Amino acid sequence: MVVTLKDIANRIGKSVTTVSRALHDYNDVSPETKELVHQVAEEMGYSPNTLAQRLQKRQSDTIGLILPTFGPRFSDPFFSELLAGIGNKAVSLGYDLLVSTSSPGERELQIYKKMVNGRRVDGFIVVRTRKEDRRVEYLLEKDFPFVAFGRVGINNEFPYVDEDGAYGMRSIAKHLVTLGFTNIGCIAPDPQLTFASSRVDGLRAGLTDHGITLDEDYVCIGDLTQSGGYKQANCLLDKLHPPSAIVACNDLMAFGAMSAIQDRGLIVGEDVAVTGFDDIPMAEHTHPPLTTVHQPVYQIGGMVCEMLIKRIQGVPMDDEHLVLKPSLIVRKSCGEK
Amino acid sequence: MVVTLKDIANRIGKSVTTVSRALHDYNDVSPETKELVHQVAEEMGYSPNTLAQRLQKRQSDTIGLILPTFGPRFSDPFFSELLAGIGNKAVSLGYDLLVSTSSPGERELQIYKKMVNGRRVDGFIVVRTRKEDRRVEYLLEKDFPFVAFGRVGINNEFPYVDEDGAYGMRSIAKHLVTLGFTNIGCIAPDPQLTFASSRVDGLRAGLTDHGITLDEDYVCIGDLTQSGGYKQANCLLDKLHPPSAIVACNDLMAFGAMSAIQDRGLIVGEDVAVTGFDDIPMAEHTHPPLTTVHQPVYQIGGMVCEMLIKRIQGVPMDDEHLVLKPSLIVRKSCGEK
């Protein structure tokens, strides 16, 4: 049924070795046999068995990506775009992409271990890094190739791409201050996530620069989803002196915050300002459109993937540590300029 | 460095075969050796080389999913949720999930062929089916296992899960008619997509049931993204007698339509009604919240995956053809009830 090298060899009365070499265009095969082999291979519809090739090379030509889910519904446009960036780059470089999903925790680490031990992948892309990240500790300790999107708390001695979250948040701070906002609330992610502190610290610093103090009681922790944003915005709005601007640390939570505001009959951009972070496509189409910070997620996916493959192949990288400057996108959610 | 069966065998002075059998708990191995093997394996940190196992089994234990992207930005919450459903089920059943991305067309088919020929996957999940679908034609012809989410134009002799789009749209139609809308516009997907016609036909039929005719000039084709919805809604609104209700065939386009309406200073749910389809999490958090049709995407992912694995393993399925009835979710985008 399925054609193998042996079938071709039998057919033309040559050895498997010769056929293999002919197919790989080795120059120690006579032009005639080469020609013949190619022709017969074509005719018989031969394709190499990748499993066999990989076993022999001791390489899986596959990179792994384990998506962090929280709860069953995982509907994050941010990650689907990152995935597309990684996936497209991977195919173009001849690699397969193995995707798995897991919420952070013990089981998550098991999946990494299983992949590493079973030699199912040649390397990993680690996303949504945490301050103490067992995944990177593990991979580092095993000396297993990986590239992270994001940094960890201490010892960032591994290749990564990260965005300068503090910088992004400073631009948000500046923008809000310029518009005259002084009473500001923040919906932050779980502080275990590395990007949480850089963003919140950036906001705090940016505000301080303009003589405004971020009240720590006005910093709530949300779970990065719309519902989380909704809930936390309500907390903020229930305060005695509710903030006049809510800075969400990602777009999804910002959307939730907008809902919360609107559900109270208030108007986003007039009564309460809202900002996001990420600039997912939806941000442009909310009502009002969301002022946020743009990250080139698709490109980041490509970069991370490319770096990983270089790392796997032992090709030196131009730069092991990339920190991108995100840019402020002003729309209408903080009022008309 | 890496421990193999041979290493264990050498260590305890037994054959590789015995070790292999011991590890698999065959009952023709003495309890003592079994015990010993397990212990030594543990101690040496042995894990089987999956590549080798797979080559020998002639099974990749991997299922393939090729995501349809349109343009570089691929940010579809619908698919990230489907992916999570598939991914979680796959791990739980011991399968790897290979994900690739491609826009429809020749290159897409090449990817399928490459995976099939190289025996990289044991089966596919085919999503976003088209009326004439080269992918399913190809897989059918090769007799290669797959399960589709959606049907094709003719000859649906393969396992699939689909939602009853016509039914969903009839509920939308009924809802709108009940609220008194008579001048209705529709933003449909590319008619090549199978679900396009079932949804549009459903809408048309539902309207007809109530004595209303859907004007074919009021059916625009959008690309399933927010921008597409935005653009097409504008076309509709530019008409001499613009529709008072816009039925979008997915939520993303509905969001775009809402933007378009709002950008004209009109109010969604008062001046113009809008409906969607899919009920992605965002739908609950727009302003106003979107009336739409709910599909249990996460579960569908799990079902499709499970069916595929049964198909691969030759286990009979309870039902090869599943058509789910989606349910209307009334929110505020058509006005208060």
Add this chain to the structure above:
DNA sequence: TTGAAAGCGCTAACAA
């Protein structure tokens, strides 16, 4: 220019 032989790491049929 070609082929025999070995080996990647594993499983399985068959003997002993």
Add this chain to the structure above:
DNA sequence: TTGTTAGCGCTTTCAA
């Protein structure tokens, strides 16, 4: 209960 042998499909010495 265990080991020998063969083989999955491929690549790569090495010798001819």
